[in-house]
Amino acid sequence: MTNQYDILISGGGLVGGSLALAIQHSGLKIGLIELQTAEQKKHSPAGERVLAISQGSKQLLEQSGLWQTVTTASEPIKTIQVSDRGYLGKTRLSAKREGVDALGYVLEARQLDLALLQQLEQATVDVIAPAKMTHLDNTSPASVAVTIEHKDGTQEIKQTRLLVAADGGNSSIRQQLGIHTRQVDYDQTALITRVNAQIPVDSIAYERFTESGPLAFLPMGRSNYSVVWTLQPRQAQTMMELSEQDFIQRLQQAFGYRLGRITLTSARHVFPLQLLHSKEMTANRVALIGNAAHQLHPVAGQGFNLGLRDAACLANLIRSDSETITDPGRAEILEEFAQMRNTDHQRVINFTNSLIWLFSSDWSLLGHARSLGLMTLDRIPWLKHRLAKAAMGM
Ligand SMILES: Cc1cc2nc3c(=O)[nH]c(=O)nc-3n(C[C@H](O)[C@H](O)[C@H](O)COP(=O)(O)OP(=O)(O)OC[C@H]3O[C@@H](n4cnc5c(N)ncnc54)[C@H](O)[C@@H]3O)c2cc1C
Known part of the structure; x- marks a missing residue:
């Protein structure tokens, strides 16, 4: 040296x-x-x-030759479905509609x-x-x-x-x-784990807003998903202490049954967020x-x-x-x-x-407004396009 x-x-x-x-x-x-x-x-x-890698980052990683070595381990996100537990509003962002191969990629x-x-x-x-x-x-x-x-x-x-x-x-x-x-302490913790779903669906990422905070299922191929669940620290601690069966039940309640029954495939870890x-x-x-x-x-x-x-x-x-x-x-x-x-x-x-504020609040008025917002967003192509661009990191 x-x-x-x-x-x-x-x-x-x-x-x-x-x-x-x-x-x-x-x-x-x-x-x-x-x-x-x-x-x-x-x-x-x-x-x-698990990281959601934007199109722009993929290009940068390609330039340094790194992407080529991890590409087979990555999973494209072709659709992002955003929904709100307890409300009807939902929207879908689609790579096809945006004219790109993928909205982003998922990689460990x-x-x-x-x-x-x-x-x-x-x-x-x-x-x-x-x-x-x-x-x-x-x-x-x-x-x-x-x-x-x-x-x-x-x-x-x-x-x-x-x-x-x-x-x-x-x-x-x-x-x-x-x-x-x-420094902003959000008083939130990310609980991450992996699950396998009963119903095979390819390349869809789910972002669901629950009373306790945003819950993301990121596709990892072959019906496997990486789960990122944002919770208050006390709730996260409780979730960590639950038996595997009880935890899955709580997760299933929050996420619903759109992918059928889910099973846990890895340990749970928590990361404090700020x-x-x-x-x-x-x-x-x-x-x-x-x-x-x-x-x-x-x-x-x-x-x-x-x-x-x-x-x-x-x-x-x-x-x-x-x-x-x-x-x-x-x-x-x-x-x-x-x-x-x-x-x-x-x-x-x-x-x-703005996402944290909007989607971590559980006031019922905001819940209704958010649901209405998602329904409206679903019908306004240019607004959806802007959200898709933000999600792609553009
Ligand atoms: C649950 C979770 C999910 C996430 N999901 C996403 C996502 O989907 N998409 C996304 O873009 N980002 C995501 N992130 C954020 C992403 O992980 C970080 O932004 C990224 O890893 C930061 O990289 P870094 O190299 O700057 O820092 P770090 O990863 O913290 O690396 C710092 C390095 O410095 C070394 N180091 C520290 N101190 C010293 C020292 N004194 N001397 C020498 N070396 C030192 C450490 O060993 C480490 O290797 C997520 C983060 C979390 C916690």
């Missing part, structure tokens, strides 16, 4: 890893620090979450994580793992110094021109820089991307998609600027990056928050 880099990325998750692949041929010296081993990633419960996070690690092994990137970035000093105008800890002790990387924080929602880089965040939005995306010679900059509620399935666009934007700026070859961390690049990403962040956060 050298102690000088042009770009050092802290965090080799889905977003940091994607950035490393995207800039590997830039002619710059690139390092990637990752806390976990491949073995830990293989067994982490977080790997069980672990599959993408492992494919990414495999490609990084072949890439011209120094992967430093398992190692933890513990300290940074960005007071010099010319470079950042970084301290890392690994099994052989502590080491200093004396100079990197640009440090990229891709170290997730609890970003230690963001905290060390004293960058404030806007919005966390960094007030700054950059500091002297530092850029924040992915969850380090914004951690979203998964109701709209946009967190990774948004993070991937951060990585793509930064990669484009780095590759297209002739001066980056000498200095990829200069202020002009970072300012442009922050400016370019701001609108997308605000748009996705507002879209996500």
Whole structure:
């Protein structure tokens, strides 16, 4: 390991890893620090979450050659059916009507994580793992110094021109820089699990609004579904403690019988949900991307998609600027990056928050209005088209 880099990325998750692949041929010296081993990633419960990948993200993943390696493990979403438990209103968004092959794709996070690690092994990137970035000093105008800890002790990387924080929602880089965040605690928890359904239906994702919160069934092929159920933390705890049979009964009650009887095929996991939005995306010679900059509620399935666009934007700026070859961390690049990403962040956060507000409220008046809204939406093609575009991350 050298102690000088042009770009050092802290965090080799889905977003940091994607950035490393995207800039590997830039002619710059690139390092990637990752806390976990491949073995830990293989067994982490977080790997069980399933991602809805937008068309735009699929294209970005194709450019780095990653999509080609996971395509057989992915399932297209050809239809999204939105309904409301206890009310008649429903609407269907269809890929055919939108003139696309799929509205999005469903993929297990672990599959993408492992494919990414495999490609990084072949890439011209120094992967430093398992190692933890513990300290940074960005007071010099010319470079950042970084301290890392690994099994052989502590080491200093004396100079990197640009440090990229891709170290997730609890970003230690963001905290060390004293960058404030806007935080909203939704008082909600995502319970995720997998089920198999009795009636085979291909490529339909179901989004159902229940008294306790939004319930999504994402198709995984062969009548298998990934379930994401947003619940209040106390309800989630109760659901975790229920026997398998009782849990399935509650889930079936909430979802209904449109797919016949459902059976549980995996363990249940919970993830607390909050919005966390960094007030700054950059500091002297530092850029924040992915969850380090914004951690979203998964109701709209946009967190990774948004993070991937951060990585793509930064990669484009780095590759297209002739001066980056000498200095990829200069202020002009970072300012442009922050400016370019701001609108997308605000748009996705507002879209996500409006879905949470609308679909997590169980006031009966709002329930009726929502049901009426879904019925109306179903009859207004241009409005449906706009919703479909938002769901596709366009
Ligand atoms: C239940 C659930 C469902 C979701 N569904 C969707 C969906 O359908 N679509 C979608 O787009 N998004 C979805 N998301 C969001 C998506 O999972 C995240 O936005 C995405 O994984 C963020 O990736 P990241 O690389 O920025 O952060 P992370 O995945 O958190 O990666 C951060 C990495 O940094 C490493 N790290 C941390 N600290 C250090 C350190 N000090 N030194 C070195 N390394 C460090 C960690 O080990 C980790 O590998 C969902 C999230 C949840 C919880």
